[in-house]
Amino acid sequence: MTTDQVRWRIGVGSDNLGFALKQLLAQRMADDHRVVEVVDYGVPDEHDSTAYPHVGLRAAEAVARGEVDRAVLVCGTGIGMSISANKVPGVRASVAADSYSVQRSVLSNNCQVLCFGARVIGPELAATLLDEWLGHVFDEASPSQRKVAVISDYEQREQGLAS
Numbered sequence: 001m002t003t004d005q006v007r008w009r010i011g012v013g014s015d016n017l018g019f020a021l022k023q024l025l026a027q028r029m030a031d032d033h034r035v036v037e038v039v040d041y042g043v044p045d046e047h048d049s050t051a052y053p054h055v056g057l058r059a060a061e062a063v064a065r066g067e068v069d070r071a072v073l074v075c076g077t078g079i080g081m082s083i084s085a086n087k088v089p090g091v092r093a094s095v096a097a098d099s100y101s102v103q104r105s106v107l108s109n110n111c112q113v114l115c116f117g118a119r120v121i122g123p124e125l126a127a128t129l130l131d132e133w134l135g136h137v138f139d140e141a142s143p144s145q146r147k148v149a150v151i152s153d154y155e156q157r158e159q160g161l162a163s
């Protein structure tokens with residue numbers, strides 16, 4: 001399957017600071033033929049004070065369970081969402097504000113979660129980076145796979161699933 005043929009199920013989530021950007025990005029994906037489903041993990045409005053870890057963990061768990069393929073998470077800086085999502089075993093999240101980092105988060109690190117800082121990045125740059133991100137697919141046969149596997153193996157050991 002080429003990257004043109006991939007059809008994504010994407011989770012979105014934010015805290016109150018990231019709400020407006022989350023809504024914009026969700027709308028852009030709803031209009032994107034590469035995205036078959038957008039699942040919103042909150043917050044439902046800009047006045048909802050749910051703290052970012054609750055949303056980030058909920059969305060990352062959905063990725064880990066395979067309910068969605070990837071997730072886009074937004075808070076003030078993207079940092080808190082990234083930290084939270086990375087706590088979920090099997091999930092790799094990155095915060096990014098440039099094209100190269102977005103590309104490498106997938107091609108080097110096989111990240112399934114992209115985080116944006118609504119107080120860091122402009123909405124149209126975030127939308128452009130999102131568009132690029134949807135076109136990147138990790139190559140399981142690439143030399144990067146064995147590096148990512150070190151992280152996965154560590155997680156498995158920590159969970160007592162491997163020796």
Ligand SMILES: O=C[C@H](O)[C@H](O)COP(=O)(O)O
Pocket residue numbers: 015017018052075076077078079080081
């Ligand atoms: O990483 C955290 C986010 O930027 C969040 O939106 C704001 O968190 P704070 O209220 O603790 O600064």
